[in-house]
Amino acid sequence: xxxxxxxxxxxxxxxxxxxxxxxxxxxxxxxxxxxxxxxxxxxxxxxxxxxxxxxxxxxxxxxxxxxxxxxxxxxxxxxxxxxxxxxxxxxxxxxxxxxxxxxxxxxxxxxxxxxxxxxxxxxxxxxxxxxxxxxxxxxxxxxxxxxxxxxxxxxxxxxxxxxxxxxxxxxxxxxxxxxxxxxxxxxxxxxxxxxxxxx
Amino acid sequence: xxxxxxxxxxxxxxxxxxxxxxxxxxxxxxxxxxxxxxxxxxxxxxxxxxxxxxxxxxxxxxxxxxxxxxxxxxxxxxxxxxxxxxxxxxxxxxxxxxxxxxxxxxxxxxxxxxxxxxxxxxxxxxxxxxxxxxxxxxxxxxxxxxxxxxxxxxxxxxxxxxxxxxxxxxxxxxxxxxxxxxxxxxxxxxxxxxxxxxxxxxxxxxxxxxxxxxxxxxxxxxxxxxxxxxxxxxxxxxxxxxxxxxxxxxxxxxxxxxxxxxxxxxx
Numbered sequence: 001x002x003x004x005x006x007x008x009x010x011x012x013x014x015x016x017x018x019x020x021x022x023x024x025x026x027x028x029x030x031x032x033x034x035x036x037x038x039x040x041x042x043x044x045x046x047x048x049x050x051x052x053x054x055x056x057x058x059x060x061x062x063x064x065x066x067x068x069x070x071x072x073x074x075x076x077x078x079x080x081x082x083x084x085x086x087x088x089x090x091x092x093x094x095x096x097x098x099x100x101x102x103x104x105x106x107x108x109x110x111x112x113x114x115x116x117x118x119x120x121x122x123x124x125x126x127x128x129x130x131x132x133x134x135x136x137x138x139x140x141x142x143x144x145x146x147x148x149x150x151x152x153x154x155x156x157x158x159x160x161x162x163x164x165x166x167x168x169x170x171x172x173x174x175x176x177x178x179x180x181x182x183x184x185x186x187x188x189x190x191x192x193x194x195x196x197x198x199x
Numbered sequence: 200x201x202x203x204x205x206x207x208x209x210x211x212x213x214x215x216x217x218x219x220x221x222x223x224x225x226x227x228x229x230x231x232x233x234x235x236x237x238x239x240x241x242x243x244x245x246x247x248x249x250x251x252x253x254x255x256x257x258x259x260x261x262x263x264x265x266x267x268x269x270x271x272x273x274x275x276x277x278x279x280x281x282x283x284x285x286x287x288x289x290x291x292x293x294x295x296x297x298x299x300x301x302x303x304x305x306x307x308x309x310x311x312x313x314x315x316x317x318x319x320x321x322x323x324x325x326x327x328x329x330x331x332x333x334x335x336x337x338x339x340x341x342x343x344x345x346x347x348x349x350x351x352x353x354x355x356x357x358x359x360x361x362x363x364x365x366x367x368x369x370x371x372x373x374x375x376x377x378x379x380x381x382x383x384x385x386x387x388x389x390x391x392x393x394x395x396x397x398x399x400x401x402x403x404x405x406x407x408x409x410x411x412x413x414x415x416x417x418x419x420x421x422x423x424x425x426x427x428x429x430x431x432x433x434x435x436x437x438x439x440x441x442x443x444x445x446x447x448x449x450x451x452x453x454x455x456x457x458x459x460x461x462x463x464x465x466x
Contacts, residue, residue, distance in 0.1 A: 016266065016269060016270070019269070020262065020266050020268075020373075023261075023262050023265055023266070024262060025258050027261050027262055028254055028255075028256060028257055029254070031257035032254045032257070044259075045258065045260070045261060045264075046262050048257070049248055049261060049264045049268070052254065052265045053265060053269070054415060056265075056269055057415075057418050057423065058415065058418075058423060058464075059401050060464055061403055063284055078413070078448045102268060108279065118253070123245075124248050124249055124252075124253045127246060127249055127250060127253075132413075141227055145215070146246075146247055146250045146251065146255065151213070152217065160340040165212070167212060167217070168208055168364060170211055170215075171207050171210070171211035171212070171334050172207075172245060174211050174214070174242075174243045175207055175211075175239070178239065178242040178246065179247070181242070182242075
């Protein structure tokens with residue numbers, strides 16, 4: 001398997017196959033980072049493609065002084081910010097949940113029995129819902145860490161914040177999510193208990 | 200417990216494997232006696248694991264669409280690849296014509312040299328990387344050509360009262376005039392109808408790393424445009440100055456809060 005550095009150099013020389021391989025290696029993380037940020041599959045598809053097209057067009061600018069991950073997700077990050085700003089100007093809001101996301105459809109796995117799949121899907125749905133409830137700053141940094149898989153230093157470079165701030169903000173994001181999840185699960189059990197009482 | 204708040208970050212960092220041996224020992228010693236923090240760690244690990252697990256392969260059309268767009272730009276007619284070269288040649292003729300006519304008085308000697316130098320650096324064939332969607336707004340928007348044609352379009356531009364005929368020197372051009380107006384004829388032609396506070400022209404070879412964090416707005420042929428804030432403009436300008444790069448800064452509309460970076464990709 002070719003190294004990333006080799007692929008980048010080949011892509012810079014015009015090798016489309018090399019760039020296609022870079023896209024293959026990053027598409028999952030980029031797509032899900034944007035999907036969980038914007039919570040709309042169509043927008044995520046558009047901006048994911050735009051991320052890679054912009055990367056391709058400005059590949060000559062990339063000199064390896066930062067990691068390719070930092071570069072790609074810097075592009076994604078700014079595209080998302082611009083998109084949200086445009087949406088706000090048009091009076092549109094980012095949905096809190098994306099019920100029809102492909103990830104919800106693809107959770108069926110032959111390794112799991114139907115009840116486990118259902119439970120797993122519910123947990124993922126809960127996390128997704130909780131993500132929509134926390135502040136955008138915390139959501140963003142959580143996604144850069146957990147979905148984009150970036151290191152603390154890479155996140156620090158993209159967001160232009162101190163390393164210490166990255167660490168504390170990620171901790172706060174996780175705590176906020178855990179609190180939201182706890183609240184969602186308590187509400188669910190309350191609903192179930194009320195249903196039982198009604199019967 | 201209030202003391203548990205100091206362990207929150209350690210718990211989070213342990214999920215990422217970021218703890219030193221000392222920190223790990225301190226944390227696990229606390230966890231052995233704190234069910235609440237233990238539950239917090241379990242919760243963080245579950246969130247991390249379930250999030251990672253939910254990342255399935257994206258639709259095939261993502262990669263297909265990207266590569267199709269790239270392929271489409273490669274298949275543009277052969278003459279479109281050299282459109283910029285033809286335009287640059289026309290520009291050179293226009294500049295020569297201007298310099299030997301009374302219209303040449305519009306430009307100071309310093310600016311004239313600037314324009315001629317710019318022509319020299321931009322006459323090389325350009326790499327064809329623009330996606331198909333941007334082909335239609337191609338060579339006519341070349342900033343080099345449009346700078347020469349600007350005098351014809353002066354009447355269409357709203358001129359401010361007491362506008363200066365021309366800046367005094369190249370060095371002074373980076374300073375904004377405080378309310379005294381600006382000379383639209385010096386502004387390079389761009390795909391934008393609005394004007395910007397400053398126009399900074401440079402080549403890809405000189406692009407500073409700070410540019411990575413700025414998303415470009417659009418690419419036309421081999422020219423990439425970035426709309427930037429005042430802070431971003433200052434950061435790029437400083438980085439270029441530190442690197443000793445030769446760039447061209449053209450002052451624009453001081454009323455505008457945004458500047459335009461014009462980057463030329465040369466092969």
